[in-house]
Amino acid sequence: MVHMRTIDWNDESKNITLVDQTYLPKELKIIECDNLASICEAIRSLRVRGAPALAAAGGFGMALAVTLSSATSMETLLKDLKVAADTLKATRPTAVNLAWAVNRVLKATEDAYDLDSIQDIVISEAIRIADEDVKVNKSIGKHGHKLLEDGDRVMTHCNAGRMACVDWGTALGVIRSAVEKGKEIEVIACETRPLNQGGRITTWELMQDNIPVTLITDSMSGHVMKNGMVDKVIVGADRVTQDVVFNKIGTYTHSVLAREHEIPFFVAAPVSTFDPNGWEETVKIEERDGDELRYMAGEQIAPANVRVYNPAFDTTPMENITAIVTEKGIFQPPFLLDEVIM
Amino acid sequence: MVHMRTIDWNDESKNITLVDQTYLPKELKIIECDNLASICEAIRSLRVRGAPALAAAGGFGMALAVTLSSATSMETLLKDLKVAADTLKATRPTAVNLAWAVNRVLKATEDAYDLDSIQDIVISEAIRIADEDVKVNKSIGKHGHKLLEDGDRVMTHCNAGRMACVDWGTALGVIRSAVEKGKEIEVIACETRPLNQGGRITTWELMQDNIPVTLITDSMSGHVMKNGMVDKVIVGADRVTQDVVFNKIGTYTHSVLAREHEIPFFVAAPVSTFDPNGWEETVKIEERDGDELRYMAGEQIAPANVRVYNPAFDTTPMENITAIVTEKGIFQPPFLLDEVIM
Structure with a gap:
């Protein structure tokens, strides 16, 4: 079996790479999203689609938001994240996984104790969501x-x-x-x-x-x-x-x-x-x-x-x-x- | 309501005009078929399609065949028509109306008494099939x-x-x-x-x-x-x-x-x-x-x-x-x- 990640977070360049599915099957095109607008456009245009992939996209979208925020206090950063969360969730309102992932990342920030820790928490929670998805799918297969x-x-x-x-x-x-x-x-x-x-x-x-x-x-x-x-x-x-x-x-x-x-x-x-x-x-x-x-x-x-x-x-x-x-x-x-x- | 014939016989130029439906809805394109190969291609490629329209296409196809035959005896002309009939019927084997119309035209030639009468019989039977179709549809509507x-x-x-x-x-x-x-x-x-x-x-x-x-x-x-x-x-x-x-x-x-x-x-x-x-x-x-x-x-x-x-x-x-x-x-x-x- 082929193994590849449809969507992933680049910790070095702080951006999302994903397969632009609108080009399939003619071309396996990988695109990068480095701001909230571009990941929202990718979700709305179904460049990335499918309930579990949307969860990863939502989590990584929050990672983008925390990376790009210019907030200098915990309070304003959490406010920025809340706005980003609403923007992400509005792109595909029926699919529950997108909102689920975004809310899960938001909830994780409740443990934050300073500005930097919020960034760490958001990014690791987003990565965890994507990693878990692969494990969850394997478990679904194991039973199914x-x-x-x-x-x-x-x-x-x-x-x-x-x-x-x-x-x-x-x-x-x-x-x-x-x-x-x-x-x-x-x-x-x-x-x-x-x-x-x-x-x-x-x-x-x-x-x-x-x-x-x-x-x-x-x-x-x-x-x-x-x-x-x-x-x-x-x-x-x-x-x-x-x-x-x-x-x-x-x-x-x-x-x-x-x-x-x-x-x-x-x-x-x-x-x-x-x-x-x-x-x-x-x-x-x-x-x-x-x-x-x-x-x-x-x-x-x-x-x-x-x-x-x-x-x-x-x-x-x-x-x-x-x-x-x-x-x-x-x-x-x-x-x-x-x-x-x- | 708009009135137009999707397919018709031109008695002057001895050919079939039909709406090439593969261009719809972008263009209302009328094409002419003046030999058996072109009407067969039009049927196979669904330029003309739909059970009753295929009956008209089959009848007019026989009209083309009788017009273009170089036969000099009744016997060879009827043989030519038989070959044309088989060719037409093979284009869309499931639709019964095509075969029905072709067979009806063939059967009409049983009344022929000389070479010229065959041509008249085939063409008028084909035209009759198309005319009847409009009447039949109106009757279906009247009941339906x-x-x-x-x-x-x-x-x-x-x-x-x-x-x-x-x-x-x-x-x-x-x-x-x-x-x-x-x-x-x-x-x-x-x-x-x-x-x-x-x-x-x-x-x-x-x-x-x-x-x-x-x-x-x-x-x-x-x-x-x-x-x-x-x-x-x-x-x-x-x-x-x-x-x-x-x-x-x-x-x-x-x-x-x-x-x-x-x-x-x-x-x-x-x-x-x-x-x-x-x-x-x-x-x-x-x-x-x-x-x-x-x-x-x-x-x-x-x-x-x-x-x-x-x-x-x-x-x-x-x-x-x-x-x-x-x-x-x-x-x-x-x-x-x-x-x-x-």
Whole structure:
């Protein structure tokens, strides 16, 4: 298997390096973000995306903020960090991991005793979040591979792989762990309109690891299931509330089809994705720019002024989910979120 | 409402003019086909597509063949026509209307008494097929508009509109007829990957007629249904057998979601689409080039060598269909195809 960090902190140059995923699969382009505006732009433009990777981006964004602040007192520095935290969290409001990481860094500063210690605390906490993510993903894989059998053909949506995390991946991490255990797994990747994270990134990642993958359009999921081409479905999650799983738009559609065809439907996500106080109706789903459907790779593919509805996520009710895999184990219905988090 | 013929025969220049739909919505480009190879290329490349339009293309293709043949005896001319018929039918094997029209023209030549009469018969039969298509679509609309109520929000997939026919349309024809009766109808158009006939053509057609339309990705259909944004679904058909409806890939997925959300699911198609001797398992589904998913508007959007599965159609079982509308009326389950055709 290939190993690489999708996003990382350079302690020498005090900046963030990350894979600009908008160039995949044509180019593996690494960019540097050395101020808050550039990491916010990278998050908003989905140069870095995927719930766990956004946690790392949030943490490292705070590291940038503490490095660049000109504050000369603890009080003003903490105020600067609070402003940076709000700016970072506003870039992608639905994904819970971003806010989780930013808040975790903020909370760590409560232990600070002087100006310099704040900088140390913020940077080490951010690095810790990224390091933990790799470990957490490996644990998700360690538990989750038991859900997959030798010979399984597994459908996935969007990209819940290395590129959605710091390394390894959640849904693709489970597949990688199964392959590492010697199981033969074939993957069906849904292209995941409108931004084609499945077609561009999941396929590319799996081909790098020599895991067989077939690309289909999102609309084909019913057809491939009906024709017995899918044994299991596994996806990631952007937020897990008491009643639903928020994930990339299209996930709900696949979950209904999986139930119709009696195909197990798994969600793989770190505990940091869980929002035990949240409910479907309390979370606002991010609506993205309609141009994502009007243009593709710079080319116009729909009338320039057509009305577009472009929600980034949908919600899958718990009754459509067979199991949720976290770093703490495999959870089956009823999903008692408090037990998972404990 | 706009009126225009998507495809037509020029009796003076003895050629076919058609809208090259691959340029939509950026450009309304009309091209001329003056030999069999060019009309076959236009069919294969989906410059002309949609079941009823393919019937007209097949008929006019035969008109081209009879015009260009250098045969000097009835026997060799009929042989030439037979070869042309096979060539035309092989371009899109799943769509039944193409073969239906070509066979109808061939059958008409049985009445020929000399060489010249064959040419007259072929050309007038081809023109008759195109003229009838407009009448048939208007009849489908006349019956079908009763299925739609004032204020309905109607989802559709692919393009079963004017551009899929000679004029008016089947599924969009029903919507047009309802609007003509004074009903306010809003349309949700699924973009219809991989060739985006919904995003490119359905939206463009409806905007030309000032019928409100919102574009979504195919994967959003579950989400919009779950959120109460869809009152009815209506699609066209490429072939109706005793047990299933063959239509654009993705239709089956929408049908399962519609049933899950108790939303009526209608199919609008001329009787020429019916294949009463056919069954799901006897019809081979056309598989198209994987590059349709690897490239979009000339740009690479997936790894160049990724494996792709790209069936053009899927099959929706009759139990997922609320009603089928033809020029003969509205048919509800059980769908006795022999009764529809009689």
